[in-house]
Amino acid sequence: MEKKHFALKKLLEAVEKELLKKPNRKTLDRLSLLAGFQDWDSFQEALHGDVDPKANYEG
Secondary structure, three states, rough: HHHHHHHHHHHHHHHHHHHHOOOOOOHHHHHHHHOOOHHHHHHHHHHOOOOHHEEEEEE
């Protein structure tokens, strides 16, 4: 039983570590595309900058 407890504890630690990782740039770019932006930088600029977010949808 003690071995199972130890194994479960290690598994939970590994999952927590993975969940706390910051996504890499490629993942952030893909998520930004799903939100309708060209890349992560343009998404961040729309969130935090002075750019009008509607400008991203204009041709």
